[in-house]
Amino acid sequence: MYTQSLSLEQEKQLAVATAEEQAKEAAFQARIDAGDYIEPKDWMPSSYRKTLVRQISQHAHSEIVGMLPEGNWISRAPTLKRKAILLAKVQDEGGHGLYLYAAAETLGTSRDQMLDALHTGKAKYSSIFNYPTVTWADVGVIGWLVDGAAIMNQVPLCRCSYGPYARAMIRVCREESFHQRQGYESLLVMMQNGTEAQKAMVQDAVNRWWWPSLMMFGPPDSDSLHSEQSMRWGIKRNSNDELRQKFVDATVDQAKVLGISLPDPELKWNEERGHWDFGPINWDEFWRVVGGDGPCNRERLATRVRAWDEGEWVREAALAHARKQHTAKEAA
Numbered sequence: 001m002y003t004q005s006l007s008l009e010q011e012k013q014l015a016v017a018t019a020e021e022q023a024k025e026a027a028f029q030a031r032i033d034a035g036d037y038i039e040p041k042d043w044m045p046s047s048y049r050k051t052l053v054r055q056i057s058q059h060a061h062s063e064i065v066g067m068l069p070e071g072n073w074i075s076r077a078p079t080l081k082r083k084a085i086l087l088a089k090v091q092d093e094g095g096h097g098l099y100l101y102a103a104a105e106t107l108g109t110s111r112d113q114m115l116d117a118l119h120t121g122k123a124k125y126s127s128i129f130n131y132p133t134v135t136w137a138d139v140g141v142i143g144w145l146v147d148g149a150a151i152m153n154q155v156p157l158c159r160c161s162y163g164p165y166a167r168a169m170i171r172v173c174r175e176e177s178f179h180q181r182q183g184y185e186s187l188l189v190m191m192q193n194g195t196e197a198q199k200a201m202v203q204d205a206v207n208r209w210w211w212p213s214l215m216m217f218g219p220p221d222s223d224s225l226h227s228e229q230s231m232r233w234g235i236k237r238n239s240n241d242e243l244r245q246k247f248v249d250a251t252v253d254q255a256k257v258l259g260i261s262l263p264d265p266e267l268k269w270n271e272e273r274g275h276w277d278f279g280p281i282n283w284d285e286f287w288r289v290v291g292g293d294g295p296c297n298r299e300r301l302a303t304r305v306r307a308w309d310e311g312e313w314v315r316e317a318a319l320a321h322a323r324k325q326h327t328a329k330e331a332a
C-alpha cells in the first residue's frame with residue numbers, strides 16, 4: 001500500500017515535470033519561429049545544445065584543418081603578392097576557427113574537449129580537406145570552388161537561431177568573400193595571360209576539385225540525418241540539396257568567364273526547373289572520405305595532433321603567465 005502510494009506520487013511528479021518540459025520546449029520553439037535569437041544563458045533543449053556543439057565544433061575543426069592544404073603552398077607561392085595574399089587567407093582561417101571554438105564554448109563545452117574529439121577521430125571536419133593540393137592552380141581553385149561553396153553554405157548561417165554562432169558567421173562570411181575573389185582572380189590571370197601549360201594546370205585542378213566541392217554540402221536530403229530538425233530549430237536555413245543546386249547555378253557562368261569546362265557531361269540547363277541539372281555524385285567516395293579513408297585523412301590528423309603536442313610548452317607558458325598576473329593583481 002505504502003509502496004503504491006509512493007509510486008503514484010512519483011508518477012504525478014514525473015507528469016508535472018514532463019508538462020513543464022513540454023511547455024518550455026513549446027515556448028522555445030515559439031521564440032525560434034518568431035525569429036528571436038537564442039543566447040547562451042537562455043533555456044534550450046539539451047538536443048539543441050548538442051546539435052549546435054556538434055555543428056559549430058566541426059565547423060571550427062574544418063577551418064583549422066583547412067589551413068593545411070593551402071599552407072602547403074605558402075613557401076612556394078609564385079610571387080610576393082600571391083604569397084602575401086595566401087598568408088593572409090590562411091591566417092584568416094585560423095581566426096575563423098578561433099571565433100567558432102569560442103562560440104561553441106558558450107554552450108558549455110571546453111576547447112580541450114572539442115580538440116580531444118578531433119584528435120581522437122570522434123569529431124568530423126569537412127571532407128574537402130582530405131584531398132591533396134598538388135599544383136599551384138589548386139590554391140586558386142580552392143579559393144574559387146571551396147570558398148565559393150563555403151560562402152553558399154555559410155551566408156544562411158548568419159541568420160542561425162543561436163546568437164553567438166550567427167554573429168561569428170557574419171565576420172567569417174565577409175572574409176570568405178575575399179577568399180573566393182582572390183582565388184577566382186588568380187585563376188583568371190592564369191587563364192587569360194598564362195601559357196598553355198598553366199591553362200592545362202588550371203583545368204586539371206578544376207577536374208579534381210569539382211566533385212569534392214559538391215560533396216561539401218553534405219549527403220542528399222533523403223540521407224541527411226540532421227537537416228529536418230536543424231531546419232525546424234533555425235540552425236540550418238536551407239537543405240543540403242538546395243544549397244548544392246544554388247552553388248552549381250552560380251558557378252557555371254563563372255566557369256564560362258574563366259574559359260574552363262566543368263567535368264560533368266550531364267551538366268545541362270533545365271528550362272522547366274530554371275536550374276542546371278548535374279550528374280550523379282559519387283556518394284560512396286564521400287562516405288569513404290568522411291569515414292577516415294580519403295587520400296589525406298591520416299596525414300591531416302597526424303599533422304594536427306603533432307601541432308597540438310608540440311604546442312604544449314606554449315600553452316603551459318601562457319597559463320603560467322596568466323597565473324602570475326592573477327597573483328600579482330590579488331596581491332596589489
Ligand code: BYC
Pocket residue numbers: 054055058059060062063064066067093124125126127128146147150151153154215216217218219223224225226227230236240290
Ligand atoms: N564533410 O545530417 P547531415 C571552410 C556529416 S570550412 C564531413 O546532413 P548536418 C573553409 C555530418 O556531420 C567548411 N562530414 O549533417 C575552411 C553528419 O555526421 P555526424 C565547413 C559531413 O550537420 C578553410 C552526417 O554527415 N563548413 O569553408 O545537418 C579553407 C550526416 O549529414 C559533411 C561547415 O562546417 C562533409 N562535407 O549538415 C577554406 C558549415 N557533410 O555529425 C574553406 C557548417 C555532412 O552526425 N556546417 N557530414 O557525425 C553545416 O552547415 C552542416 O554541418 C553541413 C552538414 C551542411 C556540413
